[in-house]
Amino acid sequence: MIKVPKRATWGMRLNQLPPIEQASSSGNESRGRILGVGVATLDLINTVDVYPAEDAEVRATGQRQTCGGNCANTLTLLADLGHACTWAGTLANDPGAALIHADLRAHGIDCTHAIRCPGGTSPSSCITLSQATGSRTIVHYRDLPDLSAAAFARIPLGRFDWVHFEGRNPDETRRMLERCRREAPQISISLELEKLRPRIETLLRGLDLLLIARAFALEDGGPGTAADPGAWLTGLLSITDARVLVLGWGAQGAWLLKRGSVPRLVPARPPERVVDTLGAGDTLNAGMIDGLVRGLGPAEALGQAVALAGLKCGRAGLDGLAAAARAQGL
Numbered sequence: 199m200i201k202v203p204k205r206a207t208w209g210m211r212l213n214q215l216p217p218i219e220q221a222s223s224s225g226n227e228s229r230g231r232i233l234g235v236g237v238a239t240l241d242l243i244n245t246v247d248v249y250p251a252e253d254a255e256v257r258a259t260g261q262r263q264t265c266g267g268n269c270a271n272t273l274t275l276l277a278d279l280g281h282a283c284t285w286a287g288t289l290a291n292d293p294g295a296a297l298i299h300a301d302l303r304a305h306g307i308d309c310t311h312a313i314r315c316p317g318g319t320s321p322s323s324c325i326t327l328s329q330a331t332g333s334r335t336i337v338h339y340r341d342l343p344d345l346s347a348a349a350f351a352r353i354p355l356g357r358f359d360w361v362h363f364e365g366r367n368p369d370e371t372r373r374m375l376e377r378c379r380r381e382a383p384q385i386s387i388s389l390e391l392e393k394l395r396p397r398i399e400t401l402l403r404g405l406d407l408l409l410i411a412r413a414f415a416l417e418d419g420g421p422g423t424a425a426d427p428g429a430w431l432t433g434l435l436s437i438t439d440a441r442v443l444v445l446g447w448g449a450q451g452a453w454l455l456k457r458g459s460v461p462r463l464v465p466a467r468p469p470e471r472v473v474d475t476l477g478a479g480d481t482l483n484a485g486m487i488d489g490l491v492r493g494l495g496p497a498e499a500l501g502q503a504v505a506l507a508g509l510k511c512g513r514a515g516l517d518g519l520a521a522a523a524r525a526q527g528l
């Protein structure tokens with residue numbers, strides 16, 4: 199289990215905020231102003247019939263190139279769901295960055311706070327998508343600095359309702375979180391945990407929503423975590439003050455833990471055929487943030503998020519997903 203951080207708690211701010219469960223007011227029509235802080239990548243996605251063996255040479259049945267990255271994917275969906283989204287991250291000065299920027303802009307995402315890093319290379323992922331299983335195998339390369347706390351300090355926070363962070367670059371991200379709490383205590387904050395990194399535990403205080411990937415839980419808790427993910431999640435309560443914790447659990451669904459309650463599994467809503475699981479976790483996160491921003495309670499929001507992630511797995515890519523969800527009444 200990740201170690202208990204020795205740092206101040208932020209209980210005052212949390213006490214001042216209305217509980218997420220009671221935030222409901224304007225139902226489906228409320229839209230948020232959401233700032234996402236994290237990575238945008240260039241994804242090159244090759245579709246193959248069956249995942250190849252090592253050292254094989256196979257022909258792809260299809261290929262597409264798109265902007266990816268956890269934060270960028272989550273923002274793309276949130277924007278398509280009608281929220282006013284802003285991305286804060288770094289861009290290289292190469293053709294990949296032009297594609298990333300154009301893709302984000304095409305979804306209406308404000309990129310004015312993105313920082314150019316002239317010497318770097320756009321982060322990229324070579325992704326092999328198996329049609330036999332829908333699994334996605336990702337080889338990621340990055341040689342670009344993350345957004346610094348100094349750059350984040352220049353973003354006016356007053357116009358946002360929600361800030362979503364990727365759990366990366368802990369020393370800088372911790373400063374960004376502290377700034378949000380200090381200067382804009384009214385903003386709701388979510389943090390995604392995908393990979394165990396040194397000092398990641400310093401990011402767990404002052405959050406409203408903690409979104410955890412299965413890979414993180416298994417890396418932290420070991421393979422035994424799979425036997426009782428709810429117990430692992432409960433163990434986190436002592437080192438985070440997040441009011442709501444969500445743990446994605448792939449084909450089984452997602453675990454929900456509300457502070458003061460017990461964990462429960464919200465079962466998956468799988469499509470008839472799984473064709474593309476790339477970004478399913480990012481979709482779950484977007485669905486959860488969307489639900490809470492629109493005033494749903496955590497259980498209802500996660501029910502919706504799980505349904506959205508299931509819908510995503512039955513379709514290629516993220517384009518058109520929000521419209522399809524709307525058409526199905528999600």
Ligand code: FRU
Pocket residue numbers: 239240241265266267268269271322323336338476477478479480
């Ligand atoms: C999917 C994804 C891809 C990206 C990779 C980065 O969750 O965000 O779009 O290439 O993960 O780790």
